[in-house]
Amino acid sequence: MPRAFLCDFDGTVSPSDIGAAFARRFSPEGEAESPAFLARWMSGEMGHRDLTAAQCALLRVTREEALDFTRGFGLDPHFAPFARAAEAQGDAVAVVSEGFDFYVRDLLERAGLGDLPWSANTLRFDTGAVTPEFPPASDGCGRCGNCKGGHARRWRARGFEVVLVGDGLSDRCGARAADRVLARRDLLAWCRREGLAVTPFQDFADVARVALAAAAGPPRAAGSALGGALGGASGGEA
Ligand SMILES: [Mg+2]
Ligand SMILES: [Zn+2]
Numbered sequence: 001m002p003r004a005f006l007c008d009f010d011g012t013v014s015p016s017d018i019g020a021a022f023a024r025r026f027s028p029e030g031e032a033e034s035p036a037f038l039a040r041w042m043s044g045e046m047g048h049r050d051l052t053a054a055q056c057a058l059l060r061v062t063r064e065e066a067l068d069f070t071r072g073f074g075l076d077p078h079f080a081p082f083a084r085a086a087e088a089q090g091d092a093v094a095v096v097s098e099g100f101d102f103y104v105r106d107l108l109e110r111a112g113l114g115d116l117p118w119s120a121n122t123l124r125f126d127t128g129a130v131t132p133e134f135p136p137a138s139d140g141c142g143r144c145g146n147c148k149g150g151h152a153r154r155w156r157a158r159g160f161e162v163v164l165v166g167d168g169l170s171d172r173c174g175a176r177a178a179d180r181v182l183a184r185r186d187l188l189a190w191c192r193r194e195g196l197a198v199t200p201f202q203d204f205a206d207v208a209r210v211a212l213a214a215a216a217g218p219p220r221a222a223g224s225a226l227g228g229a230l231g232g233a234s235g236g237e238a
Pocket of ligand 2: 146147148173
């Protein structure tokens with residue numbers, strides 16, 4: 001069965017969380033990324049859709065200023081080679097982001113990856129203010145802006161085994177719905193707390209090794225082999 005690698009953008013395809021840096025840079029005193037502001041989302045009380053709307057209400061930025069800022073960031077240098085190798089063996093690679101379209105599109109195009117499928121929330125710029133728009137999705141959880149759980153279910157319905165690659169709490173719906181999860185940072189800790197099977201990764205060189213190993217055998221056996229390759233750090237095999 002072909003695999004679909006659904007890759008989070010901020011903190012994953014891009015090693016930096018560009019969305020967070022953007023919200024910090026263009027809100028008064030960085031308030032939109034302050035721990036107090038994020039607390040209700042971190043606790044699960046507020047969904048990411050409402051968090052994004054609340055953050056955007058604080059931002060003052062034009063499209064030109066926004067692109068100027070986000071062009072200071074780059075992608076994991078291993079991502080493009082991974083994507084091309086995965087596609088060459090018949091797998092799919094898609095970027096699924098809870099961030100914004102303007103920088104996801106720009107950074108992918110500048111990396112020569114403008115042809116990869118991607119989805120994100122839309123940010124509308126209007127004379128210094130910004131408003132988010134969320135992709136319509138009847139199969140999402142209703143709390144995310146661009147629910148990765150909905151994407152995972154759609155790729156599976158198309159006949160793919162879904163591998164979610166991510167680093168953060170906005171990947172939770174995707175991780176629950178995926179057949180397999182590769183995680184680092186907050187997502188890794190969350191998967192372990194929840195008892196979800198998860199394979200740790202450091203960067204897309206690791207993800208590429210998973211893709212090649214998966215092509216050579218069934219997921220569970222491949223997972224064990226990779227656990228060894230990554231120093232036995234694979235945890236939470238449910
Ligand atoms: Mg992330
Ligand atoms: Zn969701």
